[in-house]
Ligand SMILES: Cc1ncc(COP(=O)(O)OP(=O)(O)O)c(N)n1
């Protein structure tokens with residue numbers, strides 16, 4: 001008989017040395033489990049001898065049993081064997097081999113295994129005796145010795161391991177939890193980033209995020225809420241959206257209706273925190289205002305948390321990125337993920353230097369972005385293709401052989417929307433691809449129009465989140481994440497609303513009699529965005545569903 005699988009949502013691993021000063025370990029454990037938000041507990045004693053470990057584990061087991069929380073012990077098979085048969089064992093890669101542990105513990109005890117690489121995961125799956133895996137370290141941590149930067153997986157690295165644990169054998173999907181540096185700030189990013197189209201972690205395992213708190217019950221409740229929000233979002237398709245039954249005209253109609261709501265939202269204009277190039281900052285701010293949004297151009301790490309409470313969306317544009325704005329982007333991205341706010345990544349000129357490439361990889365590791373927008377050279381560079389060369393921040397020689405395939409593949413890999421800009425713009429969520437033929441070549445003759453498009457995309461997606469909030473859609477009202485309330489299709493429609501508004505306004509501006517060239521085009525573009533009506537989208541959109 002196999003052991004009954006517990007709910008792995010919030011898996012608490014104890015670490016007595018992290019207790020707040022003067023607090024009793026057992027009272028703290030009782031409090032941590034009292035709210036019903038810890039679903040599994042593991043007693044981890046790195047410095048105790050067998051006798052002390054057994055004493056601690058016995059008392060802890062009485063508390064866990066009272067709260068009906070399944071318990072395991074860390075590493076120590078003899079301690080596990082001295083406890084009732086419901087107590088399981090978690091082992092690491094350097095501990096007793098899994099098959100031997102199973103033999104000694106019998107079929108009924110829960111056994112977990114730590115996995116740090118894809119090979120560890122494949123082995124654990126092949127051995128077939130573990131009940132779950134701990135995948136880590138996702139982030140840096142002080143709670144385990146020897147975790148150097150090169151060992152940190154990041155959510156994207158964890159995703160490969162989760163995939164290896166689950167995709168090769170659907171019959172026996174090995175549940176897993178993410179571990180290492182997980183707390184209220186990193187939880188959502190870690191879960192979203194480690195989730196694939198079919199494969200996903202079952203929860204998070206934490207030491208310090210609960211053990212170091214004086215209110216461990218509240219800490220557990222916060223994590224539980226975040227895991228539940230993510231599970232809800234995943235259950236209706238995550239960021240991958242089914243456009244089944246939708247036509248280009250129904251999507252344009254939805255974008256037009258969203259523009260109506262956006263122009264007169266009861267929630268007021270969304271605040272778009274725009275970390276962008278100093279070349280395009282003023283134009284982006286003016287276009288945000290014209291597009292019924294409020295711009296704030298702060299790069300400051302120090303105010304990311306305060307601003308993160310009130311922003312509606314975020315743009316991370318690497319046009320003139322510096323060491324200071326790089327730190328700011330990390331902090332702003334983290335706050336946006338925490339609040340479930342849409343994040344646009346504009347990887348300006350990413351192919352032009354190794355520094356820019358490193359910045360983009362770091363952003364993608366740190367932040368779950370909602371949309372990546374780039375030209376052919378930028379997206380080729382991120383996808384590791386060499387079809388289109390970079391010429392500074394522009395595309396150089398070459399052309400994409402399969403733009404539809406590229407946006408789809410990249411969207412799947414990065415679990416976000418992808419917009420490829422060019423003569424035809426392609427927008428994809430990893431399943432469907434929309435092709436938009438709107439826009440005027442005059443935008444290519446002014447600087448910063450692409451950066452301003454990033455702001456309009458963020459504003460459009462923020463409008464979709466506001467719409468969901470106003471209409472009370474989604475079962476999880478008042479949840480930590482607005483993207484949970486806005487369903488995936490809404491967010492795509494929000495991005496489409498931003499794209500059509502910019503491209504159609506540019507056509508209208510370029511067609512005006514008072515526009516003589518790029519100089520007079522800029523104010524005309526701002527005016528046309530400010531005056532754009534929802535019906536202009538319906539009348540002007542040239543959109544098709546490419547796939
Ligand atoms: C759920 C979970 N995952 C991973 C670990 C780490 O275990 P291990 O590799 O044995 O390292 P130590 O905990 O012994 O330092 C864990 N304990 N729990």
Ligand SMILES: Cc1nc(C(=O)O)sc1CCOP(=O)(O)O
Nearest residue numbers: 136137141143180181206207208
């Ligand atoms: C115990 C442990 N195992 C890890 C692994 O990667 O296997 S990381 C880790 C420490 C987790 O502590 P915190 O939640 O405080 O970061």
